[in-house]
Amino acid sequence: MGVRYTHQAITTEQQIDILKERGLLINDVEQAIEVLDTISYFRLAGYWRHFEANRFTHQFREGSSFADIIDLYSFDKELRALLFTAIQTIEVSVRTKIIKHFALEFGAFWFMDENYATNETRFTANLAVIRKEVSRSHDDFITEHFRKYSEPDLPPVWKTLEVISMGTLSKLYANFSDPAAKHAVAREFGLNHHKFLRSWLECLAVLRNCCAHHSRLSNRVFPVKPMMPEHMPNTWITGFTFREQTLYPQLCYVVYWLNSISPNNTFVVSFKQLLANHPSVRPHLLGFPYNWEQEPLWRP
Known part of the structure; x- marks a missing residue:
């Protein structure tokens, strides 16, 4: 039997902090906030999986940038x-x-x-x-x-x-x-x-x-x-x-x-x-x- 889901909603700024902690390069935070307010976090997640070095910890490969994800x-x-x-x-x-x-x-x-x-x-x-x-x-x-x-x-x-x-x-x-x-x-x-x-x-x-x-x-x-x-x-x-x-x-x-x-x-x-x-x-x-x-x- 699965585990009960307990995560709560977080702000766009908190989402960006998580991405940064995982090694994603975000040069323009304001632009990133605007993007994530327009395109949801989990819609974009399907695109940045390719940039992840570890699918379990979701750590990004070195040099991975938010700009490349948006381009994709x-x-x-x-x-x-x-x-x-x-x-x-x-x-x-x-x-x-x-x-x-x-x-x-x-x-x-x-x-x-x-x-x-x-x-x-x-x-x-x-x-x-x-x-x-x-x-x-x-x-x-x-x-x-x-x-x-x-x-x-x-x-x-x-x-x-x-x-x-x-x-x-x-x-x-x-x-x-x-x-x-x-x-x-x-x-x-x-x-x-x-x-x-x-x-x-x-x-x-x-x-x-x-x-x-x-x-x-x-x-x-x-x-x-x-x-x-x-x-x-x-x-x-x-x-x-x-x-x-x-x-x-x-x-x-x-x-x-x-x-x-x-x-x-x-x-x-x-x-x-x-x-x-x-x-x-x-x-x-x-x-x-x-x-x-x-x-x-x-x-x-």
């Missing part, structure tokens, strides 16, 4: 904004392709028919979540639909799939029973097999949530590892000696996916510029291998 935080914030824009392009396209390929062959309400599901339990759970998500929607096309129609109790797939979450969309695709239709969608994005798209969708849902909820990306361990095929039809990576649960493979599939949708996108150029704007940030914090800039995928 700023980089991470800008990276989330850049990434979220890319994810939006991918997400909209995936919804569109699934609607196009599935609806023409399997009808407007295939997602309500368990004959098109590989697992009945997952089908039931997915449909229950879809009903909740649609009921929460205030989009005009959803409210107008319900004003006009009462049966079935959900709108057709071309409306419903626009308002369900990325996680629900991922589960719906994974549980669909027709492999040919799933292959057709995957091929739209330069993927040889639907299992890769299923994996990337699952990972993208997690990555999207990190960006949407302002979660840290740097030095993060992701709970789901994307499938990373060694050979792809389009420009891809050649080396696979990277840590699988870091951000690097996540960004690799995002770049590949984005390139299949918008070949003239500027994501790689913008990412490299972001690194240049924050010279204290090291790509290895994102899981990037030492020769990543030589990879065909990362050449603009």
